Every structure is written in C-alpha cells, then in structure tokens.
Amino acid sequence: xxxxxxxxxxxxxxxxxxxxxxxxxxxxxxxxxxxxxxxxxxxxxxxxxxxxxxxxxxxxxxxxxxxxxxxxxxxxxxxxxxxxxxxxxxxxxxxxxxxxxxxxxxxxxxxxxxxxxxxxxxxxxxxxxxxxxxxxxxxxxxxxxxxxxxxxxxxxxxxxxxxxxxxxxxxxxxxxxxxxxxxxxxxxxxxxxxxxxxxxxxxxxxxxxxxxxxxxxxxxxxxxxxxxxxxxxxxxxxxxxxxxxxxxxxxxxxxxxxxxxxxxxxxxxxxxxxxxxxxxxxxxxxxxxxxxxxxxxxxxxxxxxxxxxxxxxxxxxxxxxxxxxxxxxxx
Amino acid sequence: xxxxxxxxxxxxxxxxxxxxxxxxxxxxxxxxxxxxxxxxxxxxxxxxxxxxxxxxxxxxxxxxxxxxxxxxxxxxxxxxxxxxxxxxxxxxxxxxxxxxxxxxxxxxxxxxxxxxxxxxxxxxxxxxxxxxxxxxxxxxxxxxxxxxxxxxxxxxxxxxxxxxxxxxxxxxxxxxxxxxxxxxxxxxxxxxxxxxxxxxxxxxxxxxxxxxxxxx
Numbered sequence: 001x002x003x004x005x006x007x008x009x010x011x012x013x014x015x016x017x018x019x020x021x022x023x024x025x026x027x028x029x030x031x032x033x034x035x036x037x038x039x040x041x042x043x044x045x046x047x048x049x050x051x052x053x054x055x056x057x058x059x060x061x062x063x064x065x066x067x068x069x070x071x072x073x074x075x076x077x078x079x080x081x082x083x084x085x086x087x088x089x090x091x092x093x094x095x096x097x098x099x100x101x102x103x104x105x106x107x108x109x110x111x112x113x114x115x116x117x118x119x120x121x122x123x124x125x126x127x128x129x130x131x132x133x134x135x136x137x138x139x140x141x142x143x144x145x146x147x148x149x150x151x152x153x154x155x156x157x158x159x160x161x162x163x164x165x166x167x168x169x170x171x172x173x174x175x176x177x178x179x180x181x182x183x184x185x186x187x188x189x190x191x192x193x194x195x196x197x198x199x200x201x202x203x204x205x206x207x208x209x210x211x212x213x214x215x216x217x218x219x220x221x222x223x224x225x226x227x228x229x230x231x232x233x234x235x236x237x238x239x240x241x242x243x244x245x246x247x248x249x250x251x252x253x254x255x256x257x258x259x260x261x262x263x264x265x266x267x268x269x270x271x272x273x274x275x276x277x278x279x280x281x282x283x284x285x286x287x288x289x290x291x292x293x294x295x296x297x298x299x300x301x302x303x304x305x306x307x308x309x310x311x312x313x314x315x316x317x318x319x320x321x322x323x324x325x326x327x328x329x330x331x
Numbered sequence: 332x333x334x335x336x337x338x339x340x341x342x343x344x345x346x347x348x349x350x351x352x353x354x355x356x357x358x359x360x361x362x363x364x365x366x367x368x369x370x371x372x373x374x375x376x377x378x379x380x381x382x383x384x385x386x387x388x389x390x391x392x393x394x395x396x397x398x399x400x401x402x403x404x405x406x407x408x409x410x411x412x413x414x415x416x417x418x419x420x421x422x423x424x425x426x427x428x429x430x431x432x433x434x435x436x437x438x439x440x441x442x443x444x445x446x447x448x449x450x451x452x453x454x455x456x457x458x459x460x461x462x463x464x465x466x467x468x469x470x471x472x473x474x475x476x477x478x479x480x481x482x483x484x485x486x487x488x489x490x491x492x493x494x495x496x497x498x499x500x501x502x503x504x505x506x507x508x509x510x511x512x513x514x515x516x517x518x519x520x521x522x523x524x525x526x527x528x529x530x531x532x533x534x535x536x537x538x539x540x541x542x543x544x545x546x547x
Contacts, residue, residue, distance in 0.1 A: 052455050054451055054454060054455060078457040078458075078459065079457060080457075081454075081455055081456065081457040082456065082457040085455070085456070086452070086455040088448060088451075088452060090446075090448050092446070092448040092449050092451065092452035093449070093452075094449060094467065094470070094471060095449075095471060095546050095547050096470045096471050096473060096474075096544075096546055097470070105453075105456070105466070106456045106457075108466070109456060109457065109458050109459075109462055109466075137546040138546075139546060139547050153456075157456065157457075163455075
C-alpha cells in the first residue's frame with residue numbers, strides 16, 4: 001500500500017542544514033495499522049507529512065497504491081491527496097462551520113450532488129456517534145468530539161489511507177482510548193490502512209500491528225509490534241518499552257535479570273523450574289503481563305544469588321525456553 | 332433649528348453617498364490585494380516573492396502620502412475616471428485610493444490570523460488554492476474582516492471631511508464653510524453631533540455583526 005524508499009528530508013535555514021530524516025525505508029501493507037514512534041525531534045512528524053507532501057521530501061520515493069507521490073504535479077497530487085486523508089493533533093477543524101459542514105467540506109471541494117453530500121455526511125455522523133451535534137460548532141465540542149469530527153471529515157472522501165499526525169496527543173487517556181477504538185473499528189470495517197505517528201507507547205500497544213521506531217532521523221527498528229515488544233534490540237526502543245518499569249537503585253544488587261516472555265513461553269512455570277533445576281533462590285523484583293494486540297507479553301525482573309557460571313547456564317536455559325533474558329546488574 | 336436641519340440633511344446624504352460607495356469599492360479592491368499579500372508569501376499557498384515585494388512597496392508608498400496631498404496629486408487621474416475633479420462623485424476617487432491600501436493591510440492581518448493548521452488540513456484534502464481562499468481563509472477570517480471594514484468605514488468618514496473641503500461636499504464641508512468660515516458655531520456643533528452619532532452607530536453595528544459571526 002505504502003512503500004517508502006531511501007527517503008530523506010533536510011531542512012535548510014540560511015546556511016544551516018538539519019537532516020530530519022535519513023535514508024528511511026518502510027513498507028505498509030494494506031489493512032495495516034502502522035505505528036511510527038519516536039521522541040520529539042526524531043523526525044516522525046516530517047515523515048508522515050512527506051507521505052502526503054505537506055512537506056517536500058529532499059530525496060527518495062514514496063509509492064502509495066503504486067503511484068510515486070514525490071514526482072506528482074500539483075493537479076495529480078491534489079487528486080492523490082483525496083485518497084489519503086489526514087487527522088491532526090489540534091484537529092484543525094473550520095471554526096466558522098458546523099460539525100455537519102466540516103464533515104461535508106471535502107465533498108464540497110468536488111462537484112457532487114447536494115443529496116449525495118447530505119447522505120454521506122449523515123452516514124459519517126452516525127459512524128462517529130455525533131448525530132446530535134450536527135449543528136454545533138467546533139468550539140462547543142470536547143477534544144474527543146473534535147477528533148471524531150476530524151475522523152469523519154477524513155473519511156468523507158473514502159480514502160485508502162488514513163494518516164494520523166499525533167491524533168491523540170492532545171487528549172486524555174480515556175478519550176485517547178475511545179478514539180483508538182474508533183480507529184480500530186474503521187480499520188476492520190472499511191479495511192482502511194492507517195499510519196499513526198505518536199510518542200505514546202500505549203497507542204502503539206493498543207492498536208498497531210506493526211511498528212517502526214524512529215530516532216535521530218533513522219528507522220532504528222521495525223517489525224511486528226509483538227516482536228519488537230518482546231525482544232527490543234535497540235536502546236531507544238528499550239527506553240519506550242521499559243520506561244514504566246523504574247526500579248529504585250537500592251533494589252539493584254546481586255544478579256538482576258530482565259526476562260521477557262512471549263506467546264510461546266508465558267504459560268511455562270519458568271521460575272519454579274529454575275529454582276528446582278539449578279537449586280537457586282529467585283527473588284522477584286518487579287513484574288507484569290501486558291496484552292499487545294490481544295497477545296501476552298510478560299516482563300519480569302528477578303534477582304538470583306548465584307555464581308557467574310551457574311548464571312550463564314540459567315540464561316542459556318531461559319533462552320532455550322523462549323524467554324529472553326538480559327542481565328542488567330552483576331552481583 | 333429648522334434652518335440647521337435643512338442644511339444638515341443634504342450634507343448628510345452627500346457624506347453617506349461618498350462614504351458607502353467608497354467603502355464598497357475599497358472592499359472590492361482591498362480584499363483581493365490583502366489576500367494576495369498573504370498568499371503570495373514565501374511559505375503560503377501561492378508563493379510569489381516578487382509580486383509580494385512590489386505590492387507591499389506600492390501599498391507603503393500610497394499610505395505614506397498625506398490624504399490632502401494625495402487628493403491634489405491624483406487630480407488628473409480623477410478627471411480621467413469621473414470626468415470632473417469637483418463634487419461628491421469626484422471625491423470618491425481619492426477616498427478609494429487612500430483607503431484601499433489601508434484596508435489591504437487590515438485584510439492581511441485578518442487572513443494571517445487564520446490558523447495555519449486549518450489551511451494545511453485543506454491542502455491535505457486536495458483543495459485548490461482558490462478553494463482555500465474562498466472556502467477557508469475568507470470564512471474563517473470573516474468576523475475579523477467585518478471589524479476591519481468597520482474601522483475602514485469610520486476612517487473614510489474622517490477622510491471624507493477633508494475631501495469635502497476641496498469641493499466634495501458632505502458634513503465636513505458644511506462644518507468647514509458654515510462653522511469655521513462663517514463663525515456659525517451652532518452649525519459646527521450640530522455637524523459634530525451628527526458625525527458622532529454616525530460613527531457610534533456604525534461601530535456598534537460592526538461589533539454586533541462581528542460578534543454574531545464569530546463562532547470561536
């Protein structure tokens with residue numbers, strides 16, 4: 001659906017050049033909910049805005065539905081844009097128009113019979129559950145309602161791709177959850193491909209089947225969300241995944257191991273097996289089980305009092321049982 | 332008293348005629364110019380640096396001229412447009428030329444206030460620059476534009492008094508000839524009161540309308 005080849009973006013200001021994106025290669029399949037995550041300044045906003053050319057890529061190609069967006073002329077670009085809608089962090093609704101007219105706006109840009117516009121806008125109002133707000137103005141709506149208007153407006157032109165530029169970053173956690181459920185429903189019902197950029201790991205965990213981690217303008221890691229979560233291989237990735245699990249310094253004594261369990265291993269009583277087979281005591285420092293895309297991921301931090309030799313055997317044993325182990329402190 | 336009123340009514344009519352026709356033409360010319368000033372900016376929807384620079388320069392030059400000088404300076408042009416340099420209709424020409432660049436700057440400010448995010452959203456929906464101007468920029472700035480038109484209208488009332496002194500007629504002319512040159516203070520006061528009421532009414536109406544349009 002979307003294929004990004006060797007994309008780079010350099011901002012020039014006077015004599016200064018800042019490379020926001022460097023050699024980005026990504027592929028988004030039809031029906032994907034593709035998450036792009038990174039810290040602020042990682043280049044994620046530039047990346048999504050290059051896809052519909054709100055920003056001009058410096059080099060590289062972007063294919064959407066087989067068409068190279070980068071080489072399109074104004075007129076062709078405008079019709080290509082109608083097939084890839086965007087929603088925004090600040091919603092960007094027209095304050096002078098009612099909810100209904102905001103949703104009808106993309107339809108009024110093309111010559112469509114009034115009756116069709118009415119039908120389509122009414123249908124979309126129902127989809128985002130805002131039937132009763134049809135004649136309200138954006139200033140009378142809550143943030144979540146505004147974003148739902150944004151989503152309805154984005155769907156009016158029946159796009160193939162929905163680009164979400166930090167679409168939930170201005171919303172509280174509960175509203176974020178509602179918006180994400182709505183996006184997931186749309187993805188399932190309409191088969192819409194969705195690209196989401198965010199700095200919130202929870203957004204990725206909740207709806208993205210695939211994820212790319214962006215840092216310093218590069219794609220640091222990409223793949224299935226579940227794989228990235230269970231076996232983060234990169235420092236920035238780890239930062240995103242593990243930052244909720246802050247363990248106080250004083251607890252970090254002896255041999256401390258981080259364990260990650262995935263589908264294959266989450267059901268095995270691994271701790272009692274270790275204590276029995278290696279005759280060691282295991283102290284659990286912290287632990288939790290998360291659900292990503294309805295799949296389990298267990299995270300456990302344990303302390304083992306043993307010598308280095310045995311420790312290596314234990315790590316070996318864990319890996320054999322599909323538990324990823326990482327030593328974060330040596331005793 | 333009846334005497335003053337019989338003097339005031341035709342003058343008021345002349346002023347209203349001058350002011351409203353001038354405002355109408357000023358909006359007609361100034362609105363597109365103001366929009367061009369914004370949209371031809373290097374990061375806007377129709378970037379055109381040379382057009383932007385030249386237009387901005389012309390506007391600044393026109394605005395630098397004192398109105399009374401402008402009236403005299405463009406006399407040949409006025410004669411060419413309306414066939415005469417004297418009278419109420421002739422006064423409309425310098426009024427429009429003086430007010431248009433002023434209004435263009437006001438439009439520029441109003442249009443610039445429109446959230447760029449909304450413009451970007453329209454671009455992302457495949458809107459053409461013309462559609463963005465007509466369907467986004469103008470409607471979103473409408474409340475502010477109405478206030479701008481109000482300010483311009485009141486400014487033109489002020490200018491029209493000066494135009495009056497060079498044969499334009501109207502309330503300014505009345506106050507000048509009867510009030511100043513003939514020392515008829517009652518005519519002067521009556522004229523001022525009419526002008527105050529006129530300005531107050533226009534400003535209140537403009538505020539009310541802008542408030543009504545504003546959905547923010």
